[in-house]
Amino acid sequence: MKLVFIHGSGACGDVWMLQKQHFTDADTLDLPGHPQGEICTSIEAYSDWLHGYFREKGYTDVVLAGHSLGGGIALTHALKYPGDLKGIILMGSGARLRVLPLIFEVVEGKLGDTQAWISEVLEPLHATVDEKIRGAIMPRLAGVGPAAQLNDFRCCDKFDIMDKVGQIKLPALCIVGDQDNMTPPKYSQYLAGKMPDCRVSIIEGGTHLAFLEKPAEVNRAIESFIKQIAT
Numbered sequence: 437m438k439l440v441f442i443h444g445s446g447a448c449g450d451v452w453m454l455q456k457q458h459f460t461d462a463d464t465l466d467l468p469g470h471p472q473g474e475i476c477t478s479i480e481a482y483s484d485w486l487h488g489y490f491r492e493k494g495y496t497d498v499v500l501a502g503h504s505l506g507g508g509i510a511l512t513h514a515l516k517y518p519g520d521l522k523g524i525i526l527m528g529s530g531a532r533l534r535v536l537p538l539i540f541e542v543v544e545g546k547l548g549d550t551q552a553w554i555s556e557v558l559e560p561l562h563a564t565v566d567e568k569i570r571g572a573i574m575p576r577l578a579g580v581g582p583a584a585q586l587n588d589f590r591c592c593d594k595f596d597i598m599d600k601v602g603q604i605k606l607p608a609l610c611i612v613g614d615q616d617n618m619t620p621p622k623y624s625q626y627l628a629g630k631m632p633d634c635r636v637s638i639i640e641g642g643t644h645l646a647f648l649e650k651p652a653e654v655n656r657a658i659e660s661f662i663k664q665i666a667t
Contacts, residue, residue: 442506446585454651501525523607530623533592553582608634613642
């Protein structure tokens with residue numbers, strides 16, 4: 437099995453640094469346009485790109501872990517290319533990922549001023565993350581830029597497979613912080629109620645970035661899931 441992590445909107449593979457330290461053989465890739473390459477304009481297009489990436493790398497029996505937007509990509513991949521996968525892990529995600537209009541307004545207003553976007557959008561979004569960890573990833577996130585984040589939020593806003601998730605038969609794990617107000621636990625519980633082989637792990641004290649805030653708890657949940665589906 438190959439563990440692959442997919443980041444969320446406007447992010448990059450470095451956000452998984454605390455998972456990469458634990459799962460040393462994992463692939464924590466950058467999606468195209470983050471910042472290199474041509475960005476994809478839908479979650480389905482990201483999944484198509486990922487299918488080609490797996491074929492290029494020779495990955496089989498992939499355990500695909502995705503945060504927020506990345507979770508939407510994982511769900512879509514499970515529908516379109518189930519043969520690529522051994523299981524999926526959805527972190528702070530859901531079958532629908534609507535974005536508040538205010539978020540679009542704020543990010544759109546910062547497209548011409550990257551420094552303002554960093555201080556008024558990027559840094560507040562990561563305020564709950566330990567200062568040392570935040571300092572390590574912030575330069576890379578800043579390099580991705582506001583246009584990519586806005587693109588990804590648009591992808592999320594269009595995403596809705598609530599009527600299709602029941603078709604996903606692969607083993608699935610939903611990890612969500614109990615204080616996640618962007619994709620609250622009810623999103624994960626909906627998935628668990630619709631997908632035939634889905635379990636939920638709620639991280640106490642975690643927000644939408646629980647994998648950065650509570651890495652030990654998140655890593656244990658991932659490790660347990662991998663052991664279960666490997667048998």
